[in-house]
Amino acid sequence: MAASPAALKTRGSTKYDAHGAEIKDALVADSEAVIAALNLSDDQLLLTYQRALEVRHFEEQCNRAFRAGKVGGYLHLYIGQEAVSLGVLEACKQGDQVLSSYRDHAHCLILGSDPNTVMAEIYGKSTGISRGKGGSMHLFDKANGFAGGYGIVGGNVPLAVGIGWALKYKNELKENKNICVCYLGDGSMNAGAFHEALNMAALYELPILYVLENNKYAMGTSVERHSANTDLSSRADSYNMKNSKVDGQDYFAVRKVAQEIIDEMRINPAPYFLEAVTYRYVGHGAADGAATQITYRDPSELEEWKKRDPINILGDALRKRGTLTDAKHDELDKSALEIARVAAEFAENSPVCAPEELTQDVYVD
Amino acid sequence: MAEVIMPKMGDAMEEGTLLQWLKPDGATVSIGDVIAEIETDKSNVEVEAEEAGVLHTKVQPGATVPVGEPIAIIGDAAVTSNGASASSNGAAPAAPLASSGEGAVAPATTKEEKDILAVSAATRSGEMKDVGETVNISYREAIRMALGEELDRDENVFLLGEEIGQYQGTFKITENFLDKYGPERIVDTPISEAAMVGLTTGAAMMGMRPVIEFMTLNFALVAWDQIINHTAKILYMSGGQYNVPCVLRGPGGVGVQLSAQHSQDLAHWYANTPGLKVVAPATPADAKGLLKAAIRDNNPVVFTEHAGLYGSKGDVPTDPEFIVPIGVADVKRKGKDVTIISYSRGTIISLAAAEQLAAEGIDAEVIDLRSLMPFDIDTIIESVKKTHHAVVVQEQWLYYGIAGEFAAQISEKAFDYLDAPVERVAGAFVPMPYSRALEQLAVTHEADVIAAVKRTLARNS
Numbered sequence: 041m042a043a044s045p046a047a048l049k050t051r052g053s054t055k056y057d058a059h060g061a062e063i064k065d066a067l068v069a070d071s072e073a074v075i076a077a078l079n080l081s082d083d084q085l086l087l088t089y090q091r092a093l094e095v096r097h098f099e100e101q102c103n104r105a106f107r108a109g110k111v112g113g114y115l116h117l118y119i120g121q122e123a124v125s126l127g128v129l130e131a132c133k134q135g136d137q138v139l140s141s142y143r144d145h146a147h148c149l150i151l152g153s154d155p156n157t158v159m160a161e162i163y164g165k166s167t168g169i170s171r172g173k174g175g176s177m178h179l180f181d182k183a184n185g186f187a188g189g190y191g192i193v194g195g196n197v198p199l200a201v202g203i204g205w206a207l208k209y210k211n212e213l214k215e216n217k218n219i220c221v222c223y224l225g226d227g228s229m230n231a232g233a234f235h236e237a238l239n240m241a242a243l244y245e246l247p248i249l250y251v252l253e254n255n256k257y258a259m260g261t262s263v264e265r266h267s268a269n270t271d272l273s274s275r276a277d278s279y280n281m282k283n284s285k286v287d288g289q290d291y292f293a294v295r296k297v298a299q300e301i302i303d304e305m306r307i308n309p310a311p312y313f314l315e316a317v318t319y320r321y322v323g324h325g326a327a328d329g330a331a332t333q334i335t336y337r338d339p340s341e342l343e344e345w346k347k348r349d350p351i352n353i354l355g356d357a358l359r360k361r362g363t364l365t366d367a368k369h370d371e372l373d374k375s376a377l378e379i380a381r382v383a384a385e386f387a388e389n390s391p392v393c394a395p396e397e398l399t400q401d402v403y404v405d
Numbered sequence: 406m407a408e409v410i411m412p413k414m415g416d417a418m419e420e421g422t423l424l425q426w427l428k429p430d431g432a433t434v435s436i437g438d439v440i441a442e443i444e445t446d447k448s449n450v451e452v453e454a455e456e457a458g459v460l461h462t463k464v465q466p467g468a469t470v471p472v473g474e475p476i477a478i479i480g481d482a483a484v485t486s487n488g489a490s491a492s493s494n495g496a497a498p499a500a501p502l503a504s505s506g507e508g509a510v511a512p513a514t515t516k517e518e519k520d521i522l523a524v525s526a527a528t529r530s531g532e533m534k535d536v537g538e539t540v541n542i543s544y545r546e547a548i549r550m551a552l553g554e555e556l557d558r559d560e561n562v563f564l565l566g567e568e569i570g571q572y573q574g575t576f577k578i579t580e581n582f583l584d585k586y587g588p589e590r591i592v593d594t595p596i597s598e599a600a601m602v603g604l605t606t607g608a609a610m611m612g613m614r615p616v617i618e619f620m621t622l623n624f625a626l627v628a629w630d631q632i633i634n635h636t637a638k639i640l641y642m643s644g645g646q647y648n649v650p651c652v653l654r655g656p657g658g659v660g661v662q663l664s665a666q667h668s669q670d671l672a673h674w675y676a677n678t679p680g681l682k683v684v685a686p687a688t689p690a691d692a693k694g695l696l697k698a699a700i701r702d703n704n705p706v707v708f709t710e711h712a713g714l715y716g717s718k719g720d721v722p723t724d725p726e727f728i729v730p731i732g733v734a735d736v737k738r739k740g741k742d743v744t745i746i747s748y749s750r751g752t753i754i755s756l757a758a759a760e761q762l763a764a765e766g767i768d769a770e771v772i773d774l775r776s777l778m779p780f781d782i783d784t785i786i787e788s789v790k791k792t793h794h795a796v797v798v799q800e801q802w803l804y805y806g807i808a809g810e811f812a813a814q815i816s817e818k819a820f821d822y823l824d825a826p827v828e829r830v831a832g833a834f835v836p837m838p839y840s841r842a843l844e845q846l847a848v849t850h851e852a853d854v855i856a857a858v859k860r861t862l863a864r865n866s
Contacts (some may be wrong), residue, residue: 046458171645188642199603199606201600202610203610206610209563212612213611220607233603233631237597241592387697401641401643402680403640403680404704405703
């Protein structure tokens with residue numbers, strides 16, 4: 041399954057599929073073949089589309105709330121990267137464990153968290169999914185296997201080693217053949233903890249799928265400016281870890297390769313490093329607006345990437361096969377917007393955290 | 406002719422065992438030839454010939470020989486094994502250096518340190534009253550006992566660290582564990598402290614109970630982002646969803662000429678972080694009881710050991726349910742004139758100081774904190790209300806430290822009972838120097854404790 045090292049040598053700004061081959065066509069994945077291979081029903085496909093819309097509207101709602109001063113702290117939005125979380129997480133099963141960075145709303149929502157409690161967390165209310173203690177960057181949902189969003193770049197990468205260890209060796213867990221998915225950004229590739237963790241994950245053959253969301257920028261520093269070797273996934277070769285690249289804008293491409301990797305990993309535990317090439321439509325954080333973005337990227341770049349919008353690519357494939365109609369799109373889109381609005385309303389109307397909550401959960405009995 | 410003596414490989418070493426002769430009696434040896442293998446409480450050591458000549462062995466394999474006693478003589482062929490006729494040059498061969506790398510400890514020992522360790526061996530904690538059968542073992546062996554018992558008790562407990570398995574442990578804490586428990590529970594790691602803590606934290610989030618051995622606590626600094634920003638905070642950040650039951654243990658403390666990067670006490674840094682518990686045992690019994698409590702605790706516990714105490718002995722309960730609760734101090738010596746508060750080896754130094762003070766008619770009470778977070782302020786305040794004087798003793802740097810914390814706590818909670826300001830005893834505010842002469846000036850001594858006690862008593866208002 042892994043691309044051979046030789047196939048990974050030449051890199052640039054071009055896109056690559058799961059096997060390291062250059063992506064020639066925008067819609068490289070044969071969506072019909074993926075649908076047939078995975079036996080995806082129309083209902084499942086529409087659910088995926090609906091989730092994509094829900095994530096998009098949720099993030100836009102967060103952005104409005106931030107601009108309105110209702111949300112504090114930092115806010116890192118996921119707009120433009122939706123296919124990367126959908127394609128991998130829909131290949132997961134109950135009991136799989138997922139870690140993310142601070143750009144974590146989508147991963148939490150797609151795993152099944154209640155949008156109301158996620159939004160309440162972002163609003164810092166006691167009804168929040170982390171009881172208002174974590175905020176946007178530290179969503180956690182143990183019941184759904186979301187082991188957290190983390191705010192130190194690269195800091196979640198070693199945690200996956202421990203979760204992978206438990207899934208492999210803890211008696212109550214090891215029979216389930218669950219895996220750990222750890223999302224990280226291209227900025228984390230140069231942190232020391234990343235390298236320690238990748239080595240250990242491979243050394244101990246742990247069932248961890250590292251998903252690099254290469255959105256081209258570590259905050260405002262482009263891959264070319266932060267990495268001596270811009271072929272990011274090839275670094276996993278150094279740790280003898282299987283790796284490949286995938287078009288992160290194409291749900292079917294991501295889903296196909298993720299399903300193959302995860303199915304294999306459940307049988308033969310070993311880590312895998314998947315680089316999803318994608319793009320962040322918004323700034324690094326809410327404070328990184330158009331005025332600062334112009335310091336590090338050309339606005340025309342965003343326009344180019346929007347032509348390959350992950351929701352449009354998914355929608356077009358569904359339309360082409362008759363699964364999605366304009367009317368259905370409008371219905372789902374309206375519903376997704378409504379879910380985001382209801383979540384915001386729930387968050388606004390939730391009580392603020394009570395003073396006695398301040399010192400709760402520092403220690404546990 | 407030269408005697409080959411049992412070398413002193415560490416401050417606490419008093420005897421060693423001859424494992425085998427690598428050259429037979431009567432063999433002609435050259436300088437540098439490895440002639441014997443001995444076992445110390447720390448590690449196995451190869452003994453080299455310091456002179457050329459004929460080896461005359463004096464003891465048999467398996468014999469235990471006090472430090473400094475001869476195990477062989479190297480002389481010319483005519484010399485008999487009793488060595489009677491040979492003229493000695495009088496120079497005792499220097500102790501060979503241990504070959505165990507990081508585990509090696511310079512052999513120098515002062516009389517004062519011997520006194521400290523003697524006091525340690527005699528120390529018994531408050532929990533020792535009704536604990537059933539005990540065995541006289543070292544601090545090191547007590548830690549090993551606790552780890553083994555908890556590995557036996559709970560399949561979710563596993564150990565990880567550098568050189569803990571195949572190598573048998575840098576300080577031999579985990580000796581024979583790999584054979585007994587296997588590589589899934591005794592995990593040899595690469596030198597990757599951040600990933601070690603990540604492994605620990607992630608596994609603990611999933612309900613396992615990992616115990617890291619840092620080869621020394623100094624190396625934990627490499628993992629501080631993991632420890633402080635992840636391990637300590639995940640419970641809080643997750644609103645109580647994920648707790649992180651794990652132990653981060655290893656030797657630290659000052660002394661034995663390990664110089665700046667390997668000789669320091671940083672326990673207060675951890676104790677300053679919400680979410681972590683921190684313990685610092687001074688005696689073998691407390692080491693066992695606290696380590697078992699730490700492993701069973703549902704929070705991350707930093708278990709700070711003192712390398713200088715590994716060889717110290719004491720009576721340790723054999724009961725596998727012997728637990729010393731975290732957060733409970735121990736009055737190690739009762740007294741009425743002054744309260745001395747310390748932890749880890751500072752307690753041992755304080756006890757030695759108290760004995761000297763007693764000879765001068767000053768009756769000091771010595772409180773061993775044992776736990777630094779949470780801490781047992783009630784025991785301290787109760788004592789200060791009785792003695793009206795307090796001295797806090799630490800090995801770490803003076804400023805922003807544990808002594809400062811307790812000076813503040815006492816002034817806040819028992820100001821009206823104090824007859825004099827709280828005195829602090831601490832290490833010098835310098836990176837630890839290598840030179841033995843300078844190191845002696847930098848570390849905390851019982852003379853410093855005695856002087857502080859006299860200062861506070863002299864200021865009796």
